[in-house]
Amino acid sequence: MKKFILSLGLAILCLTAMGQAKKPTLMVVPSDNWCKQNNYVQVYDNQGKTTTVPDYKVALQSDPDLQMAISKIEEMMVERGFPLKNLEAALKSLEGQSAEDAMLTGKDGSEVSESPIDKLKKTAKADIIIQLTYTVKSVGPKKQIDFILRGLDAYTDKAIANASGSGPQSFGTNIAIMLQEAVLSYLDQFNSQLMAHFEDLAANGREIILRIKVWDSFDDGLEREMGDDGTELSEVIEQWVSEHTVAGRFNTTDATENMMLFEQVRIPLYNEKGRAIDARAWANELKKYLKNTYQIESKIMMQGLGQAQLVIGGK
């Protein structure tokens, strides 16, 4: 009887835990503009083109004010019930991973490049990136802080929340306190914009982009007939996407013999096990479906969390 009650209790506990989906997480980072103004940037080779991206690690190590500013914003968001990922911890975890090449090269030489920021997003897996810009200016003997907070969907880079303003003039020099004074009046509006986005996520799913390409060696490309009824591979893929999106929400932006582009694809936030699904996990299901049903091999290439590219016809 004791064992029965114990098992019953455990079962109820498991069911409760499974029923509660994970909350989306936020990560506060200095904005690209702030990093550039303060010379915390790194240059990387993006397929032969020199690209400048923020160097968060150097910024955090060199600017104690930045750490305080980020901590203060994090503290205010946590107080309001938003779960957070810490930038410094994400950078450490990124460093700990085996070094990945910036270039991912397929068999036919086609390439998908990932910026260091894309890699960071993949490591941290935060849903929302909050970019912080602040400048402290002197007004006579007093100081005043101006700030901009921008909430970006980490999957689509779309801006979902914005707040900007100035703090009161003060004799203080503590950046964190000045920032808190300035941000507090604007934070409720910012949070209500975030909440509206979360409500949309919960109701309509996460938005991603899916690109389908074919290797040169794959005969007939996406026009290959897959059954006796003349159904083409592109139709099979479109049908799968339709069945695996929330309320069938997606947009086939482009479709040719060699490529398909699906935008505004709304995928479920979590799978049946309660695990968060990103574009890779979702596209991987399509890959498995093509392999198991039609014996077609394919390869997934990723850009950040929200853009998956499935190249059909080989690995």
Add this chain to the structure above:
Amino acid sequence: MKKIALFLCAVMLFGTVFAQSKKKMDKETMEWRYEIEPAVGQGAQGTYLVKVWSYAKKADKATAQAPKNAVHGILFKGYAAYNSGNVRIAGQKPLVTDPAIETQNEDFFNDFFADGGPYSKFVTLVGNGATDIIKVGKEVKVGVVVSVQKDALRKYLEDAKIIKSMNSIF
């Protein structure tokens, strides 16, 4: 015996008059005739400092309505930004973003805004309730500065499932 009957009649009459006056005040409450603006000053964290201008025929009635009006304003109206010289106060959107929620939860808000109802826990008069009085036709417009505990108010409404929280979405 005659005196007792007279006394009883007087008590009943007084009771009816008092009830009617209270009823009228409730009616004035439900009309929500007020304006809300940010007040200059430093409120405590988690509060909004606002000046609410309430209309009534008598100043004391308008003053009595001020706390209810302030909470109602924070919930359903929000307020515009204030800019004057070096003083800038950010505007705020209402806590309840969907206007339909007020009518959908009519019973809840009737109880909430009843005299001495739960709304009173979230509002405090500032400066001993000092008022600014302006005569407007046959009425008066009374301005009172109050502090509304918006974080606690939001939590209360989230717990009552009137507005959505992170926990209710996910």
